[in-house]
Amino acid sequence: MYAIKSPDKFITTPWKNGLGETTELAINQGASLTNFDWRISMAKVTQDGVFSDFSGYFRQLILIAGNGINLQHKSPGSERAIGKDKLTHVLDIAEFDGGNQTFGELINGEIIDLNVITDSAKVVSQVTTVTEQQTITIETDERLLLYPVTDKLNITVQEQSFTLARGYLFHWLSDDSKNLQVSGQNFILIELSKK
Template structure:
């Protein structure tokens, strides 16, 4: 189990001044925005505007704080996403824009390079025992409180913004136990093999 503390994550302001992004984890390690296989990040969105395009990338977005936003993805009807909404999936190469509902928000973004990895994102609010099924990697992100992650060999306590990366090759299963009132997110990643 690899632990990533929030204090070690790099936050980068956007060139357009409309927000900032904090990278939580990406593979391969040290990869750029053009070469990652998968990436988990949080964004502080302070103004309306278009999303950056990511050709060949599948994305999932969830609202973790703030009122929410209205997403327009390509020619589809606008979709409202709030804190209690299910995460929304969309292709990074389709023009997408966002309009804030009522002030700044923080969202969680998971991106995977199509054809190399696929991913799933879910919110966890109660203790959960997890098997990998056909997935290779799990990322657990703790928000608004503490979360305990227990694997075969280790126990770790995650604070706000901390994450744990677990790899199937080293673990058989793991448990996630968020503290009462905490939010926790689980990302499952599966590598595509030819």
Template sequence: MRILRAAGYRVMPWKNGGGTTTEIAVSPDGAGLDDFDWRVSMARVETSGPFSSFAGIDRTLSVLEGEGIVLDVAGQPPTRLTAASVPLAFPGDVPTGAALIGGPITDLNVMTRRGRMAHSVERRPLSGEIRIAPRADTTLVLAVGAGVTLFTDDEASLGPFDTLMLDRDSPELGLRPVGRGLLFVIRLHRLAANH
């Protein structure tokens, strides 16, 4: 179990140069945009426009702050995505545009390399005690809008936008909210090699 603090995240330019991304975690460590197996990041989107294209990547987008966006993924009807919406999965290598609904947003972006990794993103309101069972190779738990206290030996805690990283062997965890907010539970699975 590791706690990744928001203050330590890496900030880097978008692939298309249109903004900045705050990288929460990437695998392998230090991987760039062309050679990661998986990547979890947050972005501040200030203007409407096209998304960067990522060949061979599957992505899931969630709105964390702001009014939201309308996402236009080629081949699909436009989707209105707000902070109350379930996370939206789509291929990262089809033409995609986004129109802001009412001002800038912050989004959560989970990307995995198709054929090598798969992922799921679950949005959970922070209310009462929450149990997290790390069933995936890697599980990330991101606190949004509030903090959480972990039921562990040392009563560790997460502040807003801190992330808990668990591997498959981590014990089930209990989390207690500190304020009102959301948890995003990201499960990353390595796929068996095809022979």
């Protein structure tokens, strides 16, 4: 069983640190902004600044619009950088501990990013970004989401074929094994599994 969610069904809430807004695409059932197993969201970043503290969570951040952002990560209470990421192309991805003190510096104007945030103790997330036109077959029994960034996607599942419009979210809702065929470019594939 699957669902297709249109952008008008996404929910906008304040950032955890109050410095902006996030658009929630999907979250595990019964969750809240401060207590969840996994969450998929988008954010428009309009100025340099510190990211919200998500201690205990793992973050995967994908650039989906704009000229890019530099990220610098520090351990809490430390002044020494423990990692850096530079996202300059659409679908570039950064992966980091949500408990880090992460500072984002815009490269040339605002950006939009997509965030996959998972409870490190409960969920493993695998994020794949596809930039070239191709057809892939997905065989998995894990929770799966697809998000086309710039173009539509053609999807075949259970002998049904349909088109997923740009900016819509495809969400496989059951834990049953599935076989999907996806054809397109510039999309994000997210697979979530329980630890």
